[in-house]
Amino acid sequence: MQKIVYPPKEAWQKLLERPDNGLEDVYDTARGILDDVKRNGDAALLKYTRMFDGAELRALEVSQKEIDEACLQVSSDLKDAILVAKQNVETFHEAQKTQKEIVETMPGVQCWQKSVAIDSVGLYIPGGTAPLFSTVLMLGIPAKIAGCKEVVLCTPADKEGKVNPAILYAASLVGVNRIFKLGGIQAVGAMAYGSETVPSVAKIFGPGNRFVTAAKQLVSLKDVAIDMPAGPSEVMVLADESADATFVASDLLSQAEHGADSQVLFVTDSEDLLTEVEKEVELQLQALPRKDIAEKALSNSRLIVLKNADEMLELCNQYAPEHLIISMRDDEAIGNKVVNAGSVFLGNYSPESAGDYASGTNHTLPTHGYANAFSGVNLDSYMKKITFQKIxxxxxxxxxxxxxxxxxxxxxxxxxxxxxxxxxxxxx
Structure with a gap:
């Protein structure tokens, strides 16, 4: 990790640059595949699944038999953990429901809003090096609470044509209507345009690599809505001398292992703490199974020392991190001054992985600086607001x-x- 001590403000913009997301390089590829899917439907979907995933599929849709068999393969410990997460995510998103309120703007003029669920939504669930069954909960639960009639899920199969059992278990648990063995650009195209087998949807949700991100952006231009622009995952940790260096290092590494293009930033007003965190990161890194991935992410990452908490907060709001951890004495007071962040974790005992899995907040968040204008996925993401008036x-x-x-x-x-x-x- 690059170490920067007391950088002048005129250097901050350069300091906060993200790694190039490489989208420009894949737009042409994505556009070609999307056009093929739009024209040739299932034939194109099967072709690209064979080409990119190495899977020779007889059918694109996951059968009920496959779902039942997968559920039996999930351990009871994992099922129990998923149920805890499910309950917390449901509780948090149920609380986001709002009541209709009629406003009389002047005598005889009544106005109100009505929340209506989007009829059909598509969920994209990555299934490569890290099959994200937790994302099934984060996207499927609010869809069902909102009242979406059709919830379609796409996730890639392995070379044997099988989907990760935990993904299928989570999907059946939250009530996903239909599941398809599709990944990458072709999955986005299937949900945007539909095919002989896959229904088109009104809005597509979910994270993915740069190919998925490029495809989502392209189909959003005129064909279908998407949840938000997205890029590689990231975390910023703000910490003072009250922080625990071991905890901070673990948080930085938990984000670094997401992918080689992830970015982690550590910001402090204590040079001694920076030294401790730097040593602890190196120590913990050696024990990680995904060490190689984390090391590549750390090459894009920085350890920064600033003069005081005010400068740290200013730098944070300029960066607009996807995840923000505040391990400082006045964590709540500082958190109240944060205006650009996807999700904020306060105190030494609020690891970012709690939000990724089970605390209840949604982990589908704006990245690449989009937190300065976009919210993370929430119940309203699955709703339309229709205004009414009666005069x-x-x-x-x-x-x-x-x-x-x-x-x-x-x-x-x-x-x-x-x-x-x-x-x-x-x-x-």
Whole structure:
């Protein structure tokens, strides 16, 4: 990890640069595959599954028999852990429901919003080096709470044509309607355009590599909505001398093992703590099964010393991290001043992996600086807000003249007339 001590503010922008996500290099490839899927449906999906995943599939859809067999393969300990996570995720997202509130903006003029679930959603679940069954919970549970009628899931199969058992168990647990053995660009294309087997959906959710990210961005231009722009995973840790160097190092490495293009940033006002964390990272790294991946991520990562907590907070808000851990004495007070972050973890006993798995918050979050404008996935991500209004004759008599004046000023006389004819009818 690169070590930077007391960098001047004019150097911060360069200091906070993310690794190149490589999307520009894959847009042409993604566009070609998406067009093929759109034109040739299942034939294209089977072709690319054979090409990229090495799986010769007889059927794209996972059968109920396969789901039942997979559920038997999941250990009771893992099932119990998934059930704990499921309950917490459900509790947190159920609390996000809102009641209809009728607002009388002026006498006789009533306005309100109605939340309506998106009819059909598609969930993309990575299944490569780290089969993310936890993401099934994070995406499937709010979809069901929202009331989405059709929840489709795509995840790649292995070379034997089988899907990770824990993914299938989690999908059956949360009530996913249909599961397909599809990964990568072709999975995104299938959910965007539909095929003979796979239904098209209105919105696609889920993380993925740069090929998946590029495909999602392309289909979102005119064909289907997506949850958010995304990139490699990242974490920033803010810590002072009250932090535990062992804990901090474990948090940095837990994010670094996600992928070689992940980025971790450690920011402190204590040079002594930086030295301790640096040593602890190297020590813990040696014991990791995914050491090679974590080492590559650490080459994109930095240890930074700043003058004080105010500078640390300013740097954090400029970076807009996906995950932010605050291991500082005044963690809550500092957390209240955070304006750009996907998800915040306060104190020495709130590891980022708690949010990844089981605390209840959603782990599908904006990356690559998009946290300065985007929220993570939540219940509203699966809903549409429809506005209503009802105006009485009395209300229109009071409001109408203002509408007429404004419409005439914009030279939209038919707009004005829609009010005028009503006022005349009322004898106004």
């Amino acid at each position: 009485s004759a009395f209300g229109l008599a009071k409001l109408g003249p203002s509408i007429e004046v404004m419409a005439e000023a914009e030279q939209l006389m038919a707009h004005k007339n829609a009010v005028t004819v009503r006022l005349k009818k009322m004898g106004g």
